[in-house]
Amino acid sequence: MREKEKATRVILVRHGETNFPQNRIYCDSKEDPALSSAGQVQARQAAEFLSLENISAIYASPSLRTRMTAEAIAKNHKGLPVDLDSNLVERNFGDWEGMYFEDIESQFPVKYREWKENQATFKIGQGESVYDLAERVVPVISKIITAHPGQTVVVVAHVGPIRVLLTKALNLPVEGYRQLTIDPASMTGVDYGVSQNNLIFMNFHGRHFESD
Helix, strand or coil: CCCCCCEEEEEEEEEECCCCCCCCCCCCCCCCCEECHHHHHHHHHHHHHCCCCCCEEEEEECCCCHHHHHHHHHCCCCCCEEEHHHHHHHCCCCHCCCCCHHHHHHHHHHHHHHHHHHHCCCCCCCCCHHHHHHHHHHHHHHHHHHCCCCEEEEECHHHHHHHHHHHHHHHCCCHHHHHCCCCCCCCCEEECCCEEEEEEEEEECCCCCCCC
């Protein structure tokens, strides 16, 4: 009987909701929104689900919303420390940081159209393309896997980094990253093995869904 290879399970958790407008681009260099009351509930629900996991380490983006989500999870694991890594922050949109989408479309119609037509390669000013984002976040996971062979770790980050990490882990085209649904406070588990990686669950919510 073939022995199953040891994998490192990485549970990717998106932060809970904030009160930041959904039609604006986050600008973490100037604004650092906290979880809303609903987001705090979501974080606790994720933490309750993950309390059953034997978690060896918790990593997070240093943004306040991700830290708050990670700290809620850590409380159920005897105060496990949250290791912050700035390479897990959300994608940088350069000159467009903090702008409303409708203002970008009206003020930069040509660039806006270019962005919508080439979302993976597009970047503005000193911002990042999706490929740049991948180059920043993938080494973080590689480092985590090396440090925790055969263990389970939690990584709390943002929708962009999580989508990109999934495309890379599953050998999917990076260009299709937006086809992956990653809701606030959702959890996605990937087993990183020696010969292959396996998606165990995706966009799971730590709450019970009620029927209408």
